[in-house]
């Protein structure tokens with residue numbers, strides 16, 4: 001299958017209420033243009049430099065999502081245009097996004113990243129540490145950030161029941177945060193979970209955004 005066919009096939013399996021983030025990392029501009037011509041407007045990248053150069057070259061009605069780990073010193077490069085940051089995993093990063101969004105006269109939509117996979121945690125909050133850190137946190141102190149939900153990844157495994165239980169855990173974290181911090185916040189609605197191998201399971205467990213790369217664009221080549 002070519003990229004058009006793969007895209008249309010994946011798209012046909014995703015309910016309209018779920019947003020497809022086409023993960024274009026490492027892929028050329030031409031591939032993004034192909035999907036753009038089919039109507040896709042939401043693309044995900046995980047490296048700041050690549051994101052900025054693609055933003056500069058491509059149509060300005062594309063909504064760019066930052067899905068990879070973001071260093072605080074790089075926020076300034078994407079703050080003027082980024083649509084959603086999926087990977088907010090520290091208080092420091094949230095503060096910096098707020099500052100740089102303010103400088104650009106913007107409000108940036110953000111997702112809090114949670115770690116539920118069984119692999120060693122590289123990035124992402126655990127629910128307990130999040131509660132300690134953000135206990136009584138007044139999120140209105142970040143007027144240029146809009147926290148619209150959470151993001152997470154399942155374990156890298158073929159064990160579907162483990163993957164499903166991890167997505168279920170993310171949904172439960174979302175519900176708890178909603179109750180504890182965002183009960184009056186009409187924007188806190190999103191659960192970003194599911195990739196090429198597991199997006200259907202993620203949707204069944206409540207995903208509102210799925211991040212699909214290789215099954216649309218083909219396998220990535222990292223050299």
Ligand SMILES: *Cc1c(COP(=O)(O)O)cnc(C)c1O
Pocket residue numbers: 023025046067068194195196197211212213214215
């Ligand atoms: C690369 C990546 C994806 C897409 O992965 P595929 O398996 O290619 O669909 C999704 N989410 C994150 C955070 C990624 O880094």
